[in-house]
Amino acid sequence: xxxxxxxxxxxxxxxxxxxxxxxxxxxxxxxxxxxxxxxxxxxxxxxxxxxxxxxxxxxxxxxxxxxxxxxxxxxxxxxxxxxxxxxxxxxxxxxxxxxxxxxxxxxxxxxxxxxxxxxxxxxxxxxxxxxxxxxxxxxxxxxxxxxxxxxxx
Numbered sequence: 272x273x274x275x276x277x278x279x280x281x282x283x284x285x286x287x288x289x290x291x292x293x294x295x296x297x298x299x300x301x302x303x304x305x306x307x308x309x310x311x312x313x314x315x316x317x318x319x320x321x322x323x324x325x326x327x328x329x330x331x332x333x334x335x336x337x338x339x340x341x342x343x344x345x346x347x348x349x350x351x352x353x354x355x356x357x358x359x360x361x362x363x364x365x366x367x368x369x370x371x372x373x374x375x376x377x378x379x380x381x382x383x384x385x386x387x388x389x390x391x392x393x394x395x396x397x398x399x400x401x402x403x404x405x406x407x408x409x410x411x412x413x414x415x416x417x418x419x420x421x422x423x424x
Contacts, residue, residue, distance in 0.1 A: 274334050278303065279347030289335035293327075294318045296334050297344060305345035305374050309403070316402030319375035320344050326382040345374035353419070354381045360418040368406035376402050380416050389420055 273286045278301060285291075285300045297303045297320070306329055309317030313328035320329045321343040348354035357380045360366075367373045376399070383390055383398035390398070395416050404412065417423060 274337070276301075276337065276342060277339070278342045279344060280341075280350060285334065287334055290333045292330055293320070293332045293334055293337060293342070294329035297329060297342075303344050303346050307371055307374055309372070309375070314401065314403075315372070316375040316379060317372050319378040319402065321378060321382055324382060324385060326379050343378075345378060348377060348381055351381060351385070353384045356419040357381045357384065357415070360415040364411050364415045364418065366408050366411040366415050368408055372402065372404045372406075376404065376412055380412070380419065383416065384420055389422065390416065 272289055273284055276283045276285060278297070283301055285296045287296055287300055294306060294308060297306050298308075306320055307317040308330060309315035311330050313331040316328070318329040319326050321327070322337065322340040343351070349358060354377070357377055361373065361377060379399055379402050383395065387394055392413070395413055399412065
């Protein structure tokens with residue numbers, strides 16, 4: 272079945288089965304490989320993208336439920352002012368080690384700062400819960416979110 276999608280502000284078409292996870296549509300059909308496969312059960316956050324600005328786990332979201340939602344992937348995050356600030360802070364603070372989880376981390380952080388430009392530590396913890404970093408760069412992730420929010424210590 273053909274699905275008309277809006278991905279990173281561009282119209283795209285994917286001819287896939289209705290139950291195909293959005294992750295595989297993005298990676299295998301549309302060639303947007305920045306979104307990563309981690310656990311496959313929506314627990315690690317590596318596959319986080321935005322649907323109308325809300326972070327979702329693409330590995331467990333079937334294409335048939337996307338409808339007319341505007342999808343933003345890590346490839347489109349820099350088109351958002353908040354996304355640019357987050358990516359700049361990530362780079363300045365050398366957040367990534369292996370880097371595998373970082374697309375999902377950045378997408379969750381961007382959604383947080385879009386919805387709450389001045390988050391507390393508790394807000395950051397809640398928004399980033401479920402985004403696992405096996406390299407344990409959580410202290411740098413928090414610092415980068417604060418820097419992107421203009422809350423540097």
